């Protein structure tokens with residue numbers, strides 16, 4: 121049934137109009153593998169080849185039969201979907217399996233505890249909250265230690281010690297001739313203010329980590345982020361591919377606390393590092409920035425620089441994880457070892473909403489479990505579907521990973537061929553496994569007026585997607601923050617015939633763009 125209401129559209133009403141203007145307003149009523157079906161005006165069912173793949177949530181395709189059967193079975197047997205604050209052995213089972221994969225891909229890296237969530241942004245916010253809990257506790261320990269030192273200093277001063285006048289007092293903004301007690305009070309006052317300062321996060325330019333209150337501050341796209349910047353901690357975006365950029369950013373954000381040290385008959389004011397930077401977060405393959413993988417050299421430098429200041433690394437595998445790139449963790453291909461990993465999207469097998477955050481045991485704080493929870497997280501349905509999804513990825517010695525690498529290479533080779541054929545239209549083709557982007561050259565001067573206009577509005581990728589859907593029954597969408605790049609994230613089951621269909625559709629598109637053929641490309 122397809123109810124048509126007489127009233128106005130109330131469900132995200134603006135989006136409906138935008139979809140219509142781009143020719144993307146179809147309602148899919150059925151899905152299987154890499155195909156979505158809608159009915160046209162005549163009621164005829166149209167099969168669309170889906171390369172969006174649920175924005176990365178359907179690495180095993182839509183409605184994978186084993187997952188559908190499992191879901192049905194769970195509901196038939198009356199599994200208690202919601203039984204919060206009871207034992208969840210299946211959640212432990214999932215955490216153990218993912219830990220075993222971590223060991224296989226990264227070596228003996230120790231255990232990671234798992235916290236469960238409902239969405240990618242929530243998994244990111246769990247990592248952020250945990251890192252902040254850890255940071256705040258470290259600051260508190262530091263403050264307690266300094267308080268102890270201040271008491272020792274008072275005792276030393278009472279015994280005749282003095283405070284030598286040096287430039288640290290200038291930084292403390294007390295007069296060099298100030299009485300010793302005033303110096304100690306100034307230390308306490310300055311530290312209270314410095315320790316209470318908001319933390320800062322570091323992330324590569326182009327990062328996308330979600331759109332909730334906290335995570336959107338880690339998302340570089342100014343349109344998504346800036347209206348909400350007063351709501352959460354700040355992130356500094358770093359051009360990490362430049363060799364010195366991260367070290368410079370860390371230096372620029374560095375903070376200190378004052379401490380006092382008794383040294384013979386002198387009480388010296390000294391400065392100590394204050395952990396102001398909460399975490400460094402990155403995607404191993406940037407998704408929304410236009411599908412941009414990080415190379416091994418950059419990743420090694422990032423890890424070295426972060427380790428030097430004990431800065432935890434959050435590896436966001438929400439989009440790149442779950443086998444899409446040819447390994448379970450995309451980060452393992454470049455040796456990027458995280459203190460935190462986030463998983464979501466395909467974790468739910470394209471059926472459930474499931475997410476998890478892995479936290480390295482050496483940093484893990486048990487008390488986090490008492491301060492973070494969600495009604496829906498770790499529910500039996502999603503967690504068991506996630507476990508079955510992991511099983512399917514791991515089956516037959518990891519056949520799915522091999523398939524992702526092989527299918528991805530084939531798709532990439534085809535796209536590279538098109539790039540060579542249409543150098544004036546295609547700027548670049550890049551990706552890893554089944555996470556691929558095709559970047560278009562600027563079309564704002566196109567002879568096709570519709571294309572030029574959409575390009576000037578930053579909607580080029582959406583306009584191209586509308587054309588591919590209408591004219592070739594191909595579903596493609598641009599990356600969220602680089603709308604000149606079309607993303608291709610089909611399932612591992614995409615066939616040679618389907619890749620040929622993609623090639624034919626794209627060749628027609630590229631030909632029309634090259635020739636500025638308005639009639640071919642503008643909506644009728």
Ligand code: F0G
Pocket residue numbers: 175176239240241242244328329330331403407408436437438439440464465600
């Ligand atoms: N992290 C990454 C790397 C993502 O790509 C996304 C979502 C999120 C976190 C947030 O996950 O949507 O479940 O809250 N990327 C989407 C996309 C929106 O367009 O690919 P979420």
